[in-house]
Amino acid sequence: MTQGITYNNRVGEALDSVLAGIDHTRLVVIADENTAQLVVPRLGSTALAQAPVITIAAGEENKNLDTLAQVWRQLGELGATRNSMVVNVGGGMVTDLGGFAAATFKRGMGFINCPTSLLAAVDASVGGKTGIDFNGLKNEVGVFAMPRHTIISSCFLDTLSTPEIKAGYAEMLKHAMLHSHELFTQLLHADFDAAFNTLEFLKLIEQSVAIKQHFVEQDPHDNGARHALNLGHTVAHAFESLALKRGKPIHHGYAVAWGLVAETYLSHKLFSFPSADLYALATFVLSNYRAFHITCDDYDDLIAFMTHDKKSRNGEINCALLSICGQVHCDATISPNHMKEALDIYRDLMHI
Amino acid sequence: MTQGITYNNRVGEALDSVLAGIDHTRLVVIADENTAQLVVPRLGSTALAQAPVITIAAGEENKNLDTLAQVWRQLGELGATRNSMVVNVGGGMVTDLGGFAAATFKRGMGFINCPTSLLAAVDASVGGKTGIDFNGLKNEVGVFAMPRHTIISSCFLDTLSTPEIKAGYAEMLKHAMLHSHELFTQLLHADFDAAFNTLEFLKLIEQSVAIKQHFVEQDPHDNGARHALNLGHTVAHAFESLALKRGKPIHHGYAVAWGLVAETYLSHKLFSFPSADLYALATFVLSNYRAFHITCDDYDDLIAFMTHDKKSRNGEINCALLSICGQVHCDATISPNHMKEALDIYRDLMHI
Structure with a gap:
């Protein structure tokens, strides 16, 4: 494979x-x-x-x-x-x-x-x-x-427009978080005004794809180890489905950036992920991606989308979470209440 | 697999x-x-x-x-x-x-x-x-x-109605031809008035499926050995597509019975398949399945369907043919003229 x-x-x-x-x-x-x-x-x-x-x-x-x-x-x-x-x-x-x-x-x-x-x-x-x-x-x-x-x-x-570059960059950020604190920190120093069509940036892409491939090769059909790549995506997919329902689709990459913030809070809450890294991530995301606007009236819709997610078993909400960058816990089960708390914190961090 | x-x-x-x-x-x-x-x-x-x-x-x-x-x-x-x-x-x-x-x-x-x-x-x-x-x-x-x-x-x-039984039986006949003269001859002695929901008939089904499985296991994705199972099907699929175009779909199994007749003529022509077996097959098919009516005005349509067949490479017409029952030649390339000749003989044998 x-x-x-x-x-x-x-x-x-x-x-x-x-x-x-x-x-x-x-x-x-x-x-x-x-x-x-x-x-x-x-x-x-x-x-x-x-x-x-x-x-x-x-x-x-x-x-x-x-x-x-x-x-x-x-x-x-x-x-x-x-x-x-x-x-x-x-x-x-x-x-x-x-x-x-x-x-x-x-x-x-x-x-x-x-x-x-x-x-x-x-x-x-x-x-x-x-x-x-x-x-x-x-x-x-x-x-x-x-x-x-x-x-x-x-x-x-x-x-590509800068927003399109940023969208892809969000997945690179996810890969970096799955890999190491060093790469995560490096990627937080992005300069979106620079040129990206360089061989130097191609090297960074290659490094990012290699991280993805590491998980894919262990589990091509997404039954276990590959779930690590779901980091940020349970919330991201729900945001995208809500946006689609509103008739105003959002870019997948942006949804991933926002989803990473919400789910990194869950990583902090459930696996003691360092709060300094959570704040650094949230600051980076807010300043480069702004925010997807939600109110608590959207929570029930969002939870429903999450329980329909392809990764869901038995209607549970599942997330890949981190204890530190590079250390992933696949398939953590998230209660609706914890998820609502994460959405609250997301809104705080995103100044909504 | x-x-x-x-x-x-x-x-x-x-x-x-x-x-x-x-x-x-x-x-x-x-x-x-x-x-x-x-x-x-x-x-x-x-x-x-x-x-x-x-x-x-x-x-x-x-x-x-x-x-x-x-x-x-x-x-x-x-x-x-x-x-x-x-x-x-x-x-x-x-x-x-x-x-x-x-x-x-x-x-x-x-x-x-x-x-x-x-x-x-x-x-x-x-x-x-x-x-x-x-x-x-x-x-x-x-x-x-x-x-x-x-x-x-x-x-x-x-x-099931008798025609539905006959439709499935045509695939069993195909499997028998791929297997042995003995099984082919046995199946030509069908009694379609008998009961089929018996354990005895289940044994015959099991034997038939085992023949199919023999080819599938060698080549699950249909790139080589499995093409043997295409016996009769190049013509059968073309007949079905023509019937669909006419707005009068025919049963796949019947199409296979008729396709076996046309392609067994090609087996005779190109690989010296015994003519006695060809006539025995044609007699059995005509008496139990009657015929799919075509005229030479349909030949161009039929040839076009065959060159669109999934098994076709480079727009060629490909058939699986037999030299004797049990001895298959996959992917014989058939010229349009040979195919037209086979359709002529099919019409003769089917009294069209």
């Missing part, structure tokens, strides 16, 4: 080299309307030059069954077979949906991910989770399907 | 025993409107007594995206988690669609198959192929997902 990953800012060359080593018939690119315009022409891959591009609407709100059906239909019309190969070029929405489409078309064709957003590079494009949102719930349906290869670069990060 | 199979006409007891050995939280039954009424109440399982039943519309024409979305939605509303367990009770339409729904809900929950039709017992419910029809093509999307267990019985076969 180890997944091939190449870190290289000469993406076209890397793609050509990877494709030369994989038996396949035709190629099909899946991109969203932004990456089809801004990134695909810049790839510089010889192999992809003649490949048809399936262009889908951008945005998480389009990671749905209609878009999936549209991709399946176009794969059929393009004559794709299970020996064809999909190349997903885009953010997490494209790699999630494109990966799911490929993994289910004719019971499964291969796919290669070329993440173009920071969030996709450090998270969505590696580890084999694919899927779509359904019935108002994030990633409600999908499969585990490893990409044949992922080509990670920093060279397209100049196409 | 070896799949647990229990052969037992005391289905309720067998189910309870299997469920006792599988870690799961809640149970959800998926059945179609016929099996929900005729079979589920007869199962006699203690474990299932309180389980909610998701009832879907019967018939291949409902093995579609709308029904799949409906099942996903109901699984969500029932609070199913990835630790819940689906029990599919029905024919191949239910085990295909229910298996796909379970394998993709929250990125995959487990499922158990209780096939109630002969076709599902000897084919659809074992081997891990799940999916739905899409865009006018059979099983256009789906995944490979092994059921946690399959409980095979003959006791519900008394709920």
Whole structure:
């Protein structure tokens, strides 16, 4: 289940080299309307030059069954077979949906991910989770399907807005907290005005992905050790579902930043996580991500979303918590009252 | 990848025993409107007594995206988690669609198959192929997902019409041809007026499934040895797609019987399969299954469907062919002219 990953800012060359080593018939690119315009022409891959591009609407709100059906239909019309190969070029929405489409078309064709957003590079494009949102719930349906290869670069990060960089950075912060106090502290000194499309930053991405891979390889199908990567995500997913219900979706990465604050309070409460680190995190998040606005009238909705979370067993609320950075306790069971307390503290720390 | 199979006409007891050995939280039954009424109440399982039943519309024409979305939605509303367990009770339409729904809900929950039709017992419910029809093509999307267990019985076969028995019997005939001349000859002596819900017939089913399992275990994801099971199916799938296009779907099992005739001619032509066996097969099929009506005006459509077949590489037509019963040649490449000749001979043999 180890997944091939190449870190290289000469993406076209890397793609050509990877494709030369994989038996396949035709190629099909899946991109969203932004990456089809801004990134695909810049790839510089010889192999992809003649490949048809399936262009889908951008945005998480389009990671749905209609878009999936549209991709399946176009794969059929393009004559794709299970020996064809999909190349997903885009953010997490494209790699999630494109990966799911490929993994289910004719019971499964291969796919290669070329993440173009920071969030996709450090998270969505590696580890084999694919899927779509359904019935108002994030990633409600999908499969585990490893990409044949992922080509990670920093060279397209100049196409991203600062909020998009920040969104990916939140997952890097999560990985850092799972890894060590040193990396956590290093990441708190971010300069979001600097350039990110550098080889130096690509090294930092590689370090972050290696942390994720460490957990994925122990537990590809997410039954145990991989739950560590859920840090911050029980609250994050609930925030996202609430935002979707309000008709104002929020960015997953921002939700993770806010979720980390709420759940790090639970780490402090239940596993004595150092309060100084909690405050440092909260200060960093508030100053760079501002806050997701909730009132206590939202608590029941949020708790309901958490008990519907894919990680939930028997309708319990489960979180991955830390005693210190680098020391994780998977699947802590959280009572609704503790969770409400964490949401209270989140509102205090976020000045809501 | 070896799949647990229990052969037992005391289905309720067998189910309870299997469920006792599988870690799961809640149970959800998926059945179609016929099996929900005729079979589920007869199962006699203690474990299932309180389980909610998701009832879907019967018939291949409902093995579609709308029904799949409906099942996903109901699984969500029932609070199913990835630790819940689906029990599919029905024919191949239910085990295909229910298996796909379970394998993709929250990125995959487990499922158990209780096939109630002969076709599902000897084919659809074992081997891990799940999916739905899409865009006018059979099983256009789906995944490979092994059921946690399959409980095979003959006791519900008394709920089937003779045509439904014959449909399943065609797959048994295919398995027999892959196995030995002796079993092939034995199966040509069918008495469709006899009772099929017997322990004796369950033994024959077990023998048939063992032949399928022999190929599945060598090649679960259908990249090589398993293609043997495609015998008769390249033509069968094209007939089914044509029938769907005409708005008059035909039964998969019947299509297999007719496809076996056309492809056995190709076996004779290209691998010297004995003509006496070809005529014996054609006589048996014509007298028990009558014929699917085609004219030479349909050939281009049929060829187009075959080149879109999931097994097709590079738009070629591929068939599994036999030199004698028990000796298979996977992935023979068939020219459109040879295929048209086979369709001509099929029409001759079927008195069209």
